[in-house]
Amino acid sequence: MPAKIVLFLTAFIMAPWANSEPLGLPPLPVPVDNPQTPEKIALGAKLFNDRRFSTTGEIACAHCHAPEKAFTDLKTVSEGINGLTGTRNAPTVINAAYFKSQFWDGREPSLERQSTQPLLNPVEMALPNHDPVLKIARTDPDYQKAFRAVFGKSGEAVTMVEVSRAIAAFERTLIAGDSPFDRYYFGGETGALTPAQVRGFALFLNEGRCVSCHTVEQDHALFTDHRFHNIGVGINQIQDQVPGLATAFLEAKARGANVDKAVLGDKKTSELGRFAVTSLVDELGAFKTPTLRNVAVTAPYMHDGSLKTLREVMVHYNNGGVNRQGERVNAYLSGGIRPLHLTDTQIDDLVAFMEALTSPQYANVATATQTTPQPTTTGSKP
Ligand code: HEC
């Protein structure tokens, strides 16, 4: 066999992620200019956990995306340096490698681009610029060795490009499938779900219409359409102020305001949602459909962490996009959100179904709301 073909075959068979995805997940997308290697992943893990990358020396990425908390912080909204709070709930990084955009409003297109923002955000890691990161990456002896080994670079040649690529490579290892639902649906293991969970799945597909946004494909399920919808969170309460806020935001943006700082620095500006990125009026209050994988261990919920339990989420949907019956829906609400008229038992079944989406490695994560009593009101019923 010609050497060239042998090489090609070896490369194909050795491709680190080929056919190795956990049950229920599609092939992992890896950018051609940032292939996965064990050394790069190890370097990324070290960077992800390095608290020196903040003005107080206390806040690493892992502060808000903690492995023992399913790579989130279980807080309503995140706390950065000096206990400063932002406006948004930290999404888990688990399976973020599959998303077509990053952040609740999708303002960054890739993991490589995403990681440069929290380092500079005044309520997160609050560095004045990326120089302090580069200084450490270029002078710390362990980093010097690692950057040379992984990228063949040292000194000034090490830039944020290499730092971001290593962090992204690490994040691409944080993928998790193999949930009871995966074993049932993709593995053909009929006993993997309880009868309530099976009923919940049927509701998810049919009366609940959940699957129209939280998608399930024939051979995998990411439970997201990668799109943006206004489902009536947060914006309902301030809807009369929205036109004024939108105009003020566009003016600030035209003057060069930074979107990341604007949306995490002001609660009302945060509610503009996808509009802050696209300036499209019909995307006011629209946020990215989050995955539902591991959702039972990543409470609280929604971009503002305003819903504490999966039952509260179900009540919100059942009411047609409002927390309480009688509350006014906002003018920009997605057409896909209407009162569902589900019974109490059906709501329980849907919650049970979502509890079947936890991957085995996160099954023991203690959630922030396990001791919270369940709300007694269930919203509209037939
Ligand atoms: C102070 C808490 C905090 C720190 C520190 C932090 N994050 Fe986050 N992270 C958040 C919050 C809050 C969001 C959502 C912000 C938004 O959508 O506007 C987020 C979003 C993300 C997302 C997008 C996930 C998705 O589903 O869209 C990724 C990936 C991520 N962070 C990785 C990182 C990395 C890498 C670092 C370190 C460089 C980091 N984060 C530091 C709180 C934090």
Ligand code: HEC
């Ligand atoms: C029109 C599209 C759409 C439909 C239909 C829909 N969702 Fe969602 N879902 C979203 C979006 C968008 C968000 C985030 C909204 C926000 O934060 O403002 C979300 C958030 C959630 C969350 C919170 C996840 C988290 O990590 O914070 C859960 C749980 C959820 N949906 C479950 C369901 C269930 C169950 C159904 C069916 C009853 C359903 N969704 C129907 C789009 C949809």
